[in-house]
Amino acid sequence: MPEVILEVSNLKKSYDNVVAVDGLDFKIKKGQCFGLLGPNGAGKTTTLAMLEGIEIPSEGEIRYKGNFLPRNYQELIGIQFQATALQDFLTPFDNLKLFSNFYDHPSPMGELILKFRLDDFLHRDTRRLSGGQRQRLLLALALVHNPEIVFLDEPTTGLDPRSRRDLWDIVKELKAEGRTLILTTHYMEEAEILCDELLILSVGRTLLEGTPDQLVRNANVDNLDALFLSLTGEDLVKTQEVIT
Amino acid sequence: MSRVARSLKRMMAIFHARNLEYLRDRASFGWNLVFPVLIVFALALVFSGPQKSIFTVTVTTHANQLELAQFPGIDIQIAEREKALERLSRQQTDLVIEASEKEINYWINQNSAAGAILEKLLRSTETRTLSRGQTDGAAIRYIDWVIPGILGMNVMYSALWGVGYVVVRYRQSGYLRRLKATPLTKFEFLIAQVISRLLVTVVASCIVFAGTHLLLDYKMVGSPGLLLLIALLGGLSMITVGLAIACRTESKEFADGLLNSITFPMLLLSGVWFSLDGSPAWVQGVAQILPLTHILQAARAVMLDNAGLLDISLNLAVLVGFSVVGMLLSTRLFKW
Numbered sequence: 001m002p003e004v005i006l007e008v009s010n011l012k013k014s015y016d017n018v019v020a021v022d023g024l025d026f027k028i029k030k031g032q033c034f035g036l037l038g039p040n041g042a043g044k045t046t047t048l049a050m051l052e053g054i055e056i057p058s059e060g061e062i063r064y065k066g067n068f069l070p071r072n073y074q075e076l077i078g079i080q081f082q083a084t085a086l087q088d089f090l091t092p093f094d095n096l097k098l099f100s101n102f103y104d105h106p107s108p109m110g111e112l113i114l115k116f117r118l119d120d121f122l123h124r125d126t127r128r129l130s131g132g133q134r135q136r137l138l139l140a141l142a143l144v145h146n147p148e149i150v151f152l153d154e155p156t157t158g159l160d161p162r163s164r165r166d167l168w169d170i171v172k173e174l175k176a177e178g179r180t181l182i183l184t185t186h187y188m189e190e191a192e193i194l195c196d197e198l199l200i201l202s203v204g205r206t207l208l209e210g211t212p213d214q215l216v217r218n219a220n221v222d223n224l225d226a227l228f229l230s231l232t233g234e235d236l237v238k239t240q241e242v243i244t
Numbered sequence: 245m246s247r248v249a250r251s252l253k254r255m256m257a258i259f260h261a262r263n264l265e266y267l268r269d270r271a272s273f274g275w276n277l278v279f280p281v282l283i284v285f286a287l288a289l290v291f292s293g294p295q296k297s298i299f300t301v302t303v304t305t306h307a308n309q310l311e312l313a314q315f316p317g318i319d320i321q322i323a324e325r326e327k328a329l330e331r332l333s334r335q336q337t338d339l340v341i342e343a344s345e346k347e348i349n350y351w352i353n354q355n356s357a358a359g360a361i362l363e364k365l366l367r368s369t370e371t372r373t374l375s376r377g378q379t380d381g382a383a384i385r386y387i388d389w390v391i392p393g394i395l396g397m398n399v400m401y402s403a404l405w406g407v408g409y410v411v412v413r414y415r416q417s418g419y420l421r422r423l424k425a426t427p428l429t430k431f432e433f434l435i436a437q438v439i440s441r442l443l444v445t446v447v448a449s450c451i452v453f454a455g456t457h458l459l460l461d462y463k464m465v466g467s468p469g470l471l472l473l474i475a476l477l478g479g480l481s482m483i484t485v486g487l488a489i490a491c492r493t494e495s496k497e498f499a500d501g502l503l504n505s506i507t508f509p510m511l512l513l514s515g516v517w518f519s520l521d522g523s524p525a526w527v528q529g530v531a532q533i534l535p536l537t538h539i540l541q542a543a544r545a546v547m548l549d550n551a552g553l554l555d556i557s558l559n560l561a562v563l564v565g566f567s568v569v570g571m572l573l574s575t576r577l578f579k580w
Contacts, residue, residue, distance in 0.1 A: 085417030
């Protein structure tokens with residue numbers, strides 16, 4: 001049985017009077033790719049931000065290997081944000097060097113350049129990179145310190161099919177290396193291919209949880225796409241009422 | 245690696261990245277150097293000629309007690325004795341007179357031909373007992389007086405906008421959020437921004453000063469080292485004020501407004517373009533709470549009057565005070 005690396009209990013987050021996350025409980029096992037799905041405004045990004053240690057929960061707790069988040073938690077995790085701006089006028093090489101210097105034991109830059117195929121545009125201003133090149137760079141920056149857990153917030157949004165598949169290959173490699181991946185996406189095909197376990201959220205609460213196979217089988221639909229459409233359509237509220 | 249060494253390594257990384265960004269942004273880099281040089285040359289072209297050929301007499305009492313007042317072409321001004329003598333030593337006035345019913349005390353600048361002429365005129369027209377004093381000092385032209393103002397203004401713009409606006413841009417674009425997810429601390433980030441901008445501001449000021457001083461003839465009688473110290477402390481005070489403004493601001497437009505609301509009063513009240521000597525006391529009081537006023541007072545004292553460290557120590561202390569308060573506020577209130 002794989003070790004539980006992150007355990008979330010009764011997690012809540014409110015901003016003024018708006019409840020963004022409303023009592024989540026789930027466990028993420030070491031080495032698995034855990035998918036957070038849900039329509040816009042479901043609370044995925046807020047949940048991710050709390051797991052990343054960027055947002056402080058209003059209630060509840062997150063445990064790392066059974067303990068509170070350690071002081072050096074930022075050294076253990078790597079984050080690829082949904083929309084990250086980089087400093088103007090810097091190249092991928094400058095950025096790799098900058099982010100490497102934030103950590104005590106960075107990965108060798110040569111390895112990262114090779115692994116994420118950055119060499120063709122290594123010295124190009126990052127503002128002139130294509131969508132796919134940019135995502136590969138952001139992923140390399142997330143991996144610059146060889147983290148145990150990697151957060152991927154909609155990593156393929158806006159990419160063409162070829163770039164998307166390229167990125168999937170990289171994600172599969174990361175999984176094969178034994179890293180724990182936490183992924184949010186709007187593409188059900190992506191979730192089905194990459195994720196071992198899924199948590200579907202709606203209005204800050206858990207709607208469904210399980211492996212992609214289990215969820216499709218239990219809902220008696222052809223694939224995740226069909227399941228997600230049925231959940232996020234007009235029947236969403238009804239479905240939620242049935243579940244809760 | 246010790247904790248301090250790790251912290252320094254992270255600070256140096258962000259410092260280096262910020263320098264690269266600035267140096268590669270050729271438009272901003274060029275403008276920071278070209279703009280003040282253009283202003284200096286334009287003013288030199290307009291104001292470096294000889295002063296107007298009118299005599300100026302400064303009196304410490306009412307002008308109608310003087311026989312000289314009846315002559316055309318003599319401009320009579322009123323000022324306190326200390327101020328009047330300071331102006332005399334800069335040849336901004338040709339004669340200083342302190343008159344009572346029975347006697348007249350007067351001072352001339354021994355280097356001033358106009359002063360000598362006025363002295364003869366005074367002696368031939370007055371029947372009261374005359375007592376003579378003298379001072380010396382070369383003439384101060386407007387260009388000499390305004391150069392410290394332009395250098396100070398450049399420090400202000402470079403420091404306030406180079407940090408305040410840039411940090412808000414980083415925040416709005418999500419770059420600060422990305423940095424938050426690394427071991428980099430707020431303090432390390434802020435110190436790196438301060439040092440990077442200070443380096444840029446001081447080096448740019450030195451280049452502008454050295455370049456224009458080589459090509460133009462303007463007055464600089466004091467210590468260049470002291471002038472450098474003023475640029476350092478002045479730049480630091482402005483940068484920390486810029487950081488304090490940017491520490492929570494999320495919109496570039498709002499930052500724009502805030503920065504303008506600080507720079508405009510300083511441009512008007514700190515004595516960049518004109519002296520506030522004749523302005524109401526409350527205006528001069530307000531000017532004293534602006535950091536640019538202290539940069540300019542110190543710079544003019546060094547450049548025009550060969551002031552020493554002690555003479556400008558109060559101005560420097562105020563600049564240090566602004567820097568400490570600005571840095572404390574920024575560190576405490578900063579939001580990624």
